[in-house]
Amino acid sequence: MTIKPTPRSLARTSLLSGLVAISLAVALDNVVLAIVSLTAVIAGIAAVVTHIIDQAIRDTGEERRRLQSALTLVEEERMRLVAARAAVDADAERVVRHAAWLEADTRIRLAAERAELEAEFEDKRASLKQEGFFLGLDYNDRGVLDNALRPHVEAKVLRLPVAAVGSTAGHGAYSPS
Secondary structure, eight states, rough: OOOOOOOOHHHHHHHHHHHHHEEEHHTTTOOOOOHHHHHHHHHHHHHHHHHHHHHHHHHHHHHHHHHHHHHHHHHHHHHHHHHHHHHHHHHHHHHHHHHHHHHHHHHHHHHHHHHHHHHHHHHHHHHHHHHHHHHHHHHHTHHHHHHHHHHOSSSSOOOGGGGSOOTTTOOOOOOOO
């Protein structure tokens, strides 16, 4: 089994070994070993700080949660939109079907009303023809039409004055001569 070193374990090791080395340098009264050990401790601290900063930069968990929340809201809104669009389409289809039904119903009613009015008109027309025919027979039997067919002897023709016969000035009379 192979142990894979991580930046965190390397930083801990550096800190721990640096602290042990500083303790040994103090005990041995060795300044060079103390400076080298202090460098190892500073490197370990720098590694820990770098690792913490790296985690803070790379940790996108909160952003991912917010993104997932926003995506969920967008998906819910899209589903509401799809449902609303389906409802509008269904309602529009219902309106079109209703309009077609109303048009067909209106055509049928108008055709029936027209046929009824035409029949009523033909009945009235036939009645008027019959009444006119019988009225004519009655007038003929009573002799009323005999006077109407004879030329009127009592009719008088009005003669225009002679001065007006060739003149068109003033009274609109016209003479072809």
